[in-house]
Amino acid sequence: MSKLLCDKDTGDTIIVKVKDVEIGNKKKVVISGPCAVEDYDTMISIARQLKLCGVNILRGGAFKPRxxxxxxxxxxxxxxxxxxxxxxxxxxxxxxxxMDTRDVEEALNYIDVIQIGSRNMYNYSLLKEVGKLKTPIILKRGISATINEWINAAEYILKEGNENVILCERGIRTFETYTRNTLDLNAVAFVKNNYRLPIIVDPSHGTGIRELVHPMSLASIAAGADGLIIESHINPELSISDANQTISMNTLSDIITDIKKLY
Known part of the structure; x- marks a missing residue:
């Protein structure tokens, strides 16, 4: 097999820039916000709290695959x-x-980072479309995808010319049913050792249990992750989507404080 564009020895380690935020550099990046955009008032309140906590990028779902x-x-x-x-x-x-190639061009007028969800990791038409951009792309691992399949999905984007790809480990489906998924931190260490793309971890979907988000966030950073993407809300229990795995602002603040202690 020929060398992949994201192999360690095919170029410098990629640092993805989102305005003044650098992902893949020494500083750990935190992306957070609610699973779904609910309304303006709730979103603006959440965003202001997140900014105070030290969150670097706001996340929120406008389109929700259910x-x-x-x-x-x-x-x-x-x-x-x-x-x-x-x-x-x-x-x-x-x-x-x-989620749809028809929405890509319009989305560029509103957002700074495009996220490709777990269900769409195999949507090669969508991967090729976002590969034609320079916009940063967060590529989530498919729910049952091997690391090789995940890396090849990233290659579809890189091959089209867009090197601004951030891998996201979000848990895979195994025989374990206690947690929503099994967070594969082996993949984080493996990617850091073998590929030049930055990688972040989603402990919210990786566990599905809010009490596990804090410890697994720290474990992810310890494994070498360049950052985290976490679901948070000012009223987690009232979140329209994924309430069970959504954490409070206080918990998020504690996570960010503990990350700074680690690094």
Whole structure:
């Protein structure tokens, strides 16, 4: 097999820049916010709290892929407009998931980072489309994907010319049912040793249990992760989506404090 574009010996380690935030450099980056954009008032309150906590990038889902078609699917275009308004008011970069090639171009007017979710890791048409951009891409690992499949998904983006790819370990499906997924921190260490792409970890989806988010965040950083993407809310129990794994602002602040103690 020929060398991959993201192999360690094919170039310098990639540092992805999101405005003045650098992912892949020495400083650990924290991306946080609610699973779904609910309304402007809630989002602006969350964003202001996150900025005070030291969060670098705001996340929030405008489009929500759900297992059941009857669950909340996100606000769509309205959600993008809310994210843009909050970005300008609070002065914080924003990230959201894009699921359809038809939405890519329009999304660039509203957000700073495009997230490719676990379900779309195998959506090669979408990967090629975002590969034509220079916009930073967070590529989440598929729910049952091997590391090799995940890396090759990243190659689809790199091959089109976009090197601004951030891998995201978010847990894989195993025989264990106590947690939502099994957070594979082996993958973090392996990627750091073998590839030149930055990697972050999602302990929210990786565990599905808010009490586990804090310890697994620290374990992720210890394993070599360049940062974290965490679901948080000012009222976690009232979050429209993924309430069980969403943490409070106080817990998030404690995580950021503990990361600084580690580094």
């Amino acid at each position: 297992t059941s078609p009857y669950d909340f699917q996100g606000l769509g275009r309205e959600g993008l407009e809310i994210l843009k308004a909050v970005r300008e008011e609070v002065n914080i970069p924003v990230s959201t998931e894009i």
